[in-house]
Amino acid sequence: GENVEQHPSTLSVQEGDSAVIKCTYSDSASNYFPWYKQELGKRPQLIIDIRSNVGEKKDQRIAVTLNKTAKHFSLHITETQPEDSAVYFCAARTKTSYDKVIFGPGTSLSVIP
Amino acid sequence: DTGVSQDPRHKITKRGQNVTFRCDPISEHNRLYWYRQTLGQGPEFLTYFQNEAQLEKSRLLSDRFSAERPKGSFSTLEIQRTEQGDSAMYLCASSFSSVSTDTQYFGPGTRLTVL
Numbered sequence: 123g124e125n126v127e128q129h130p131s132t133l134s135v136q137e138g139d140s141a142v143i144k145c146t147y148s149d150s151a152s153n154y155f156p157w158y159k160q161e162l163g164k165r166p167q168l169i170i171d172i173r174s175n176v177g178e179k180k181d182q183r184i185a186v187t188l189n190k191t192a193k194h195f196s197l198h199i200t201e202t203q204p205e206d207s208a209v210y211f212c213a214a215r216t217k218t219s220y221d222k223v224i225f226g227p228g229t230s231l232s233v234i235p
Numbered sequence: 236d237t238g239v240s241q242d243p244r245h246k247i248t249k250r251g252q253n254v255t256f257r258c259d260p261i262s263e264h265n266r267l268y269w270y271r272q273t274l275g276q277g278p279e280f281l282t283y284f285q286n287e288a289q290l291e292k293s294r295l296l297s298d299r300f301s302a303e304r305p306k307g308s309f310s311t312l313e314i315q316r317t318e319q320g321d322s323a324m325y326l327c328a329s330s331f332s333s334v335s336t337d338t339q340y341f342g343p344g345t346r347l348t349v350l
Contacts, residue, residue, distance in 0.1 A: 165342060166341050168340070221337070225278045228275070230275075
C-alpha cells in the first residue's frame with residue numbers, strides 16, 4: 123500500500139544551525155507534498171507545501187525540495203530558533219484508488235539555545 | 236473563529252461504552268478527514284468524505300467505527316463497544332480539494348481515554 127517514510131525520528135541542533143528532514147514516498151503518481159508542524163498539545167499546522175511540477179520552494183527560513191525521480195522530498199530550516207522545536211510531519215497525496223494524504227511518522231526537532 | 240472545531244475536547248469512558256465525536260469543518264471546504272494520533276506517531280488515516288459521500292475507509296478500521304456527514308457539513312465519528320486500545324487523539328481536518336492541492340486544516344482534536 124501507499125507509504126511515507128521519514129528520517130530522522132529525532133533531531134537536535136544548536137540554535138542558529140540548519141536542520142534537514144528527509145522523506146520518501148511510494149506512489150509515483152503523488153502530486154502534492156505538505157509539511158506540518160505540531161507543537162506539544164496543539165494541532166498540526168501547515169508550514170509549507172510543494173506540488174509535483176516544482177523542484178524547490180522557499181518561504182523565509184524554510185525550504186522544501188522535491189526529487190520526483192527518486193521519490194523523496196526534504197525540509198530545510200535555516201538559522202534555527204528555539205521556537206522551531208516541535209514535531210514535523212511530511213505527507214504525500216497518493217493517487218491510488220481514491221486520493222488521500224498519507225503522513226509520515228514525524229521528526230521531533232529540538233533546538234538548543 | 237472560522238477554523239475547524241471539534242467537540243468534545245476530552246472524553247473519558249469505560250470499556251464497552253459507545254462514544255460519538257463531532258467535527259465542524261471550515262464552511263466552504265468540500266472534504267473532511269478523520270485521523271487517529273497516538274503519542275509519538277503521525278496522524279493515521281481513518282476515513283474521509285467528499286461533500287456527503289464517504290469515499291474511503293481505512294482497511295485497518297474496525298467495524299466498531301462509523302462516520303457520517305449527513306448534509307455535507309459537520310461530521311460525526313462513533314466508536315461502539317470501546318476498547319482500551321481506542322485511547323488516542325482523534326483529529327478532524329477539512330480541505331478544499333482540487334486537482335493539484337489538498338491543503339488540510341486540522342481541528343484541535345478529541346482526546347479519548349478508555350478505562
